[in-house]
Amino acid sequence: MVDPNFIASLLASSIRAGTPLLYATLGEIITERSGVLNLGLEGIMITGAFTGFAISLATGNPWLGVLCGGIAGMLLALVHAFFSITLKANQSITGLMLVLLGLGITGFLGRNYIGEVAYYLDLIKIPVLSDLPYLGEVLFSHDPLAYLAVILAALLWFILFKTRYGLEIIAAGEKPEAADSMGVDVDRVRYISTLFGGFLVGIGGAYLSLAYAKLWTEGMTAGRGWISLALVIFSGWMPQRAIFGAYLFGGLDVLSFKLQAIGVGISYHFMKMLPYVVTILVLLVSVIRKRAAFGAPTALGTPYVRGKKE
Amino acid sequence: METLLEMRNIVKRFGNLVANDHIDFEVRRGEIHGLLGENGAGKTTLMNILYGIYQPDEGEIIFEGKKVRFKSPKDAISAGIGMVHQHFMLVPRMNVFQNIVLGYRTPHDPLINQKWVEERVEALSEKYGIDVALYETMMNLSVGEEQRVEILKALFRDVKLLILDEPTAVLTPQEVDSLFYALKSMTKSGLTIIFITHKLKEALKVTDRITVLRRGKKVGSVKTSETNERELTRMMVGRDIVLDITKPPREFGKEVLRVEDLWVKDERGNYAVKGVSFSIREGEILGIAGISGNGQRELEEAIAGLRKVEKGRIILDGQDITKKGVMERENIAYIPEDRIGVGLAPSLSVLENLMLKDFKKYRKGIFLDFGEMEKRGRELIEEFSVKTPSLHSSAGALSGGNIQRLILARELSRNPRLIIASQPTRGLDVAGIDYVRRRLIDAVMKGAAVLLISEDLDEIFQLADRIAVMYEGEIRGVVDRERANYEKVGYLMAGGLEVTA
Numbered sequence: 001m002v003d004p005n006f007i008a009s010l011l012a013s014s015i016r017a018g019t020p021l022l023y024a025t026l027g028e029i030i031t032e033r034s035g036v037l038n039l040g041l042e043g044i045m046i047t048g049a050f051t052g053f054a055i056s057l058a059t060g061n062p063w064l065g066v067l068c069g070g071i072a073g074m075l076l077a078l079v080h081a082f083f084s085i086t087l088k089a090n091q092s093i094t095g096l097m098l099v100l101l102g103l104g105i106t107g108f109l110g111r112n113y114i115g116e117v118a119y120y121l122d123l124i125k126i127p128v129l130s131d132l133p134y135l136g137e138v139l140f141s142h143d144p145l146a147y148l149a150v151i152l153a154a155l156l157w158f159i160l161f162k163t164r165y166g167l168e169i170i171a172a173g174e175k176p177e178a179a180d181s182m183g184v185d186v187d188r189v190r191y192i193s194t195l196f197g198g199f200l201v202g203i204g205g206a207y208l209s210l211a212y213a214k215l216w217t218e219g220m221t222a223g224r225g226w227i228s229l230a231l232v233i234f235s236g237w238m239p240q241r242a243i244f245g246a247y248l249f250g251g252l253d254v255l256s257f258k259l260q261a262i263g264v265g266i267s268y269h270f271m272k273m274l275p276y277v278v279t280i281l282v283l284l285v286s287v288i289r290k291r292a293a294f295g296a297p298t299a300l301g302t303p304y305v306r307g308k309k310e
Numbered sequence: 311m312e313t314l315l316e317m318r319n320i321v322k323r324f325g326n327l328v329a330n331d332h333i334d335f336e337v338r339r340g341e342i343h344g345l346l347g348e349n350g351a352g353k354t355t356l357m358n359i360l361y362g363i364y365q366p367d368e369g370e371i372i373f374e375g376k377k378v379r380f381k382s383p384k385d386a387i388s389a390g391i392g393m394v395h396q397h398f399m400l401v402p403r404m405n406v407f408q409n410i411v412l413g414y415r416t417p418h419d420p421l422i423n424q425k426w427v428e429e430r431v432e433a434l435s436e437k438y439g440i441d442v443a444l445y446e447t448m449m450n451l452s453v454g455e456e457q458r459v460e461i462l463k464a465l466f467r468d469v470k471l472l473i474l475d476e477p478t479a480v481l482t483p484q485e486v487d488s489l490f491y492a493l494k495s496m497t498k499s500g501l502t503i504i505f506i507t508h509k510l511k512e513a514l515k516v517t518d519r520i521t522v523l524r525r526g527k528k529v530g531s532v533k534t535s536e537t538n539e540r541e542l543t544r545m546m547v548g549r550d551i552v553l554d555i556t557k558p559p560r561e562f563g564k565e566v567l568r569v570e571d572l573w574v575k576d577e578r579g580n581y582a583v584k585g586v587s588f589s590i591r592e593g594e595i596l597g598i599a600g601i602s603g604n605g606q607r608e609l610e611e612a613i614a615g616l617r618k619v620e621k622g623r624i625i626l627d628g629q630d631i632t633k634k635g636v637m638e639r640e641n642i643a644y645i646p647e648d649r650i651g652v653g654l655a656p657s658l659s660v661l662e663n664l665m666l667k668d669f670k671k672y673r674k675g676i677f678l679d680f681g682e683m684e685k686r687g688r689e690l691i692e693e694f695s696v697k698t699p700s701l702h703s704s705a706g707a708l709s710g711g712n713i714q715r716l717i718l719a720r721e722l723s724r725n726p727r728l729i730i731a732s733q734p735t736r737g738l739d740v741a742g743i744d745y746v747r748r749r750l751i752d753a754v755m756k757g758a759a760v761l762l763i764s765e766d767l768d769e770i771f772q773l774a775d776r777i778a779v780m781y782e783g784e785i786r787g788v789v790d791r792e793r794a795n796y797e798k799v800g801y802l803m804a805g806g807l808e809v810t811a
C-alpha cells in the first residue's frame with residue numbers, strides 16, 4: 001500500500017510546483033486567443049523571477065516583488081507586441097529573441113544575487129479547513145498566490161466566454177477581419193491581451209523565486225516556459241483546463257524527487273522527460289480526433305492588415 | 311426623396327490598377343439602390359471605402375448631410391452603416407449568438423446581457439421574417455442561414471443604410487425570394503439598401519434605382535422603372551450580349567465516365583450520396599440539376615478523388631479508379647463550387663496557381679525551369695483572358711470572375727478527358743458566364759465528357775445533352791435534353807416525386 005501521507009504531500013507539492021506553470025499558461029492562453037504567438041515565455045518567466053527577487057530583496061516587500069515581476073514580464077511582452085502587431089514582423093522570431101534576451105540579462109544582472117535570501121510569500125493556512133486530515137495539507141495550506149491562480153483561471157474563463165472583451169479577443173484570434181468589420185480594434189485587443197499575458201507570465205516567474213524556490217539561481221526556470229507553451233495546447237486554449245494540466249505537470253516535476261526520497265529507482269532524466277512525452281501524446285490525440293474545441297486559434301501567428309487580400 | 315449618401319469623385323488605386331476612377335454615387339433615403347457591374351468593375355472596392363475598410367485616394371463622402379471620414383468600420387457602424395460582405399465575415403468557431411453580439415455593448419457592458427439580446431433578435435426576426443437558430447455553431451449552418459446571420463448582425467446595430475454585396479450569388483431561388491421579401495419590409499420601416507448584383511433580372515425586380523460601374527468608372531444611374539435588361543447590359547458590358555449559345559451537333563463517342571451504385575458520406579458521417587449510377591460519353595454534357603446540399607458536393611468530390619467512396623465504383627475510360635489518389639486522376643479536371651477554398655491557393659501567385667498540377671513537367675534536373683513556366687503562364691493568361699496585374703500577384707486578390715478564369719485556364723489547358731464543373735458560372739457577370747459556357751462547349755467538341763452540376767436551370771437546359779435531378783443524395787431519372795420539361799425538372803428539384811405517365 002502507498003502511504004496516504006506520501007500521496008497528500010505529493011499532491012500538495014504538485015500544486016506548488018504547478019502554480020508557476022499555471023500563471024504562465026493562463027497568460028499565454030490569453031495572448032494566443034487574441035492571435036498572437038509569444039514563444040518567449042522562458043525569457044519572460046526568468047525576467048519575472050529575477051525582478052521579483054531583486055525588488056523583494058531591496059524593499060523587503062515580496063508583494064511589491066511579485067507586482068514588479070509582472071510588470072517586467074509586461075515590458076518584455078510590449079517588445080513582442082510592438083514587433084509582431086505594429087511592425088507585423090515574424091512572431092516566432094521575436095518570441096525566441098525574448099528568450100535569449102531574458103536569459104542573458106538575468107544571467108548577467110543576477111550574479112550578485114546568488115545565495116541571497118529575500119523576503120518570500122508566507123503560507124496562509126485556512127483556519128479549520130487546513131486541519132482536515134490529508135485534505136487540509138493538499139488544498140488549504142498554500143501561499144496566497146497559489147489560491148489566486150485558481151481564482152484567476154475561473155475569472156479568465158468567465159471573461160473569455162461571458163463578456164464582450166472575451167468575444168473580441170476570441171474573434172481577433174479566430175478571424176480578425178470579421179472582428180474588424182464589427183468595429184473591434186483588432187490591434188488594440190491584441191496589444192492588451194499580449195501585455196496582460198506577459199504580466200501573468202512574469203508573475204509565474206516571480207512565484208518561482210519568491211514562493212517556490214525562495215531563492216535566485218541563474219536559469220532557474222529550467223524549461224518551465226517551454227512546458228507552459230505545451231500546456232496551452234494541452235488545455236486546448238481553455239483556462240479552466242489549464243488548472244488540471246499545470247498541476248499534472250507540476251506533479252510530474254516533483255515526483256522524481258519524491259520517488260528518489262523513498263528509494264524507488266527511476267532515472268531522474270526519465271522523469272524530466274515525462275512532461276514532454278505527455279505533451280507529444282496530447283498533440284497526437286488532438287490531431288487524430290480533430291476536435292474543433294482542441295484546435296489552435298485560426299489566425300494564431302498571423303498579423304492583421306485591414307483590406308489586404310491574400 | 312432626400313439624399314442619404316453621396317460619394318463624390320472617389321478614386322482608389324491598387325498599385326497601377328485604378329479600381330475606382332472618379333466615381334460619383336448617390337443614394338436616397340428609403341430606396342433599394344442597385345449597384346451593377348461586371349467582375350472587377352470596382353463595386354466591392356467602392357463599398358469597402360464607404361464602410362471604412364479602405365481609405366479613398368481622392369474624393370469625399372457625405373452621409374446624412376454631413377461630410378464624414380470613416381477611418382475604420384467602427385466609424386461606419388456608429389454612423390449607422392452596415393455591410394454584408396461578399397465573402398462572409400463570420401467567426402466559424404463561435405455560435406450565432408456570439409457572432410451577432412461581437413463588438414456590441416449590451417446593457418451592463420462588458421457583461422453580455424443574454425436575455426436582452428434574445429429578445430431583440432426575436433423582435434427583429436419577427437419583424438423582417440428572418441429566422442436563425444441562436445445557439446447553433448456557425449459550422450453547422452448553410453450559406454443561406456449564414457447570410458441571415460450577417461443581415462441580423464447589421465439590423466441588430468440599428469443601421470440606417472445596409473450594404474449587401476452580391477447577396478444572391480449563394481442563395482437558392484426560394485431563399486432569394488424570402489430575401490427580397492425581407493428587403494422590402496426593411497425599406498418600409500425606413501432602411502435604405504444598397505444591393506450589389508450581376509443578375510439583371512434581380513436588379514430589375516427589387517431595386518428602385520440602379521447605378522452601373524464599368525472598369526472602375528461610373529457609367530450612369532437610372533430609374534429601374536425606366537430601364538430594361540438590354541440597356542443595362544449595354545451599360546455594364548459596353549456592347550450587346552445575347553446569352554444564346556448554340557451547341558453544334560456532334561456524335562457521342564465511347565463511354566468516358568461510369569459511376570456504379572456510388573455511396574459517399576458527408577463530414578458528419580451520414581450518407582450524402584445514396585446509390586448513384588450514371589455514365590457520360592465523349593462529347594457529351596450530363597447536367598445534374600438540384601438545389602445545393604443534396605449530395606452534389608460529395609458526389610463531385612468522390613469522382614475528383616477528394617472524398618472516400620464507401621461503396622460502389624467509379625470507372626474512367628474503362629479503368630476502375632475508385633481507390634486511386636488525386637494525382638492518379640490527372641485526366642479529370644475539377645472546377646469546384648468553392649473556388650477560393652478548394653480551387654485555388656489564394657496566397658500563392660497567379661503563376662504558381664496555374665502550374666499547381668504541372669510542376670513536374672517543368673523539371674530541369676533538381677530545379678524548376680521558371681523561364682519556361684512563365685512563358686507558358688503568359689500564354690494561358692492571354693488565352694483565357696485572366697485580368698491580373700502580373701503573373702506574380704497573389705491569386706486571392708483577383709476579382710471573382712478572374713479567379714474562375716484562372717481555374718479554367720489551369721484545368722482545361724491540360725486537355726482533360728472528364729470535366730467536373732460545379733456551379734461554374736455562379737457569381738460571374740454576363741460576359742464571364744458567356745465565356746465559361748463557351749469554354750465548356752469547346753471542350754466537348756474536342757471530345758471531353760462534362761459533368762455539369764448546377765442550380766441554375768437555364769444553364770442546365772442551355773448546355774446539357776442529358777439532364778438528371780439530384781435530390782437527397784439520389785438521382786431521379788436521367789432524360790435527354792429534348793425530352794426534358796423545364797417545369798417538371800424544377801418540380802423534381804424541389805423534392806417532387808417522379809410521376810410516371
Ligand SMILES: Nc1ncnc2c1ncn2[C@@H]1O[C@H](COP(=O)(O)OP(=O)(O)OP(=O)(O)O)[C@@H](O)[C@H]1O
Nearest residue numbers: 324329349350351352353354355707708709710711
Ligand atoms: N486589396 C486589393 N489589392 C489589389 N487589388 C485589388 C484589391 N481589391 C480589389 N482589387 C482589384 O480592384 C479591382 C476591382 O475589384 P472589386 O473587388 O471592387 O470588383 P467587383 O466589382 O466587386 O467584382 P466582383 O463582381 O468580381 O466581386 C479588381 O481588378 C481587383 O483585382
Ligand SMILES: [Mg+2]
Nearest residue numbers: 353354355396
Ligand atoms: Mg465584389
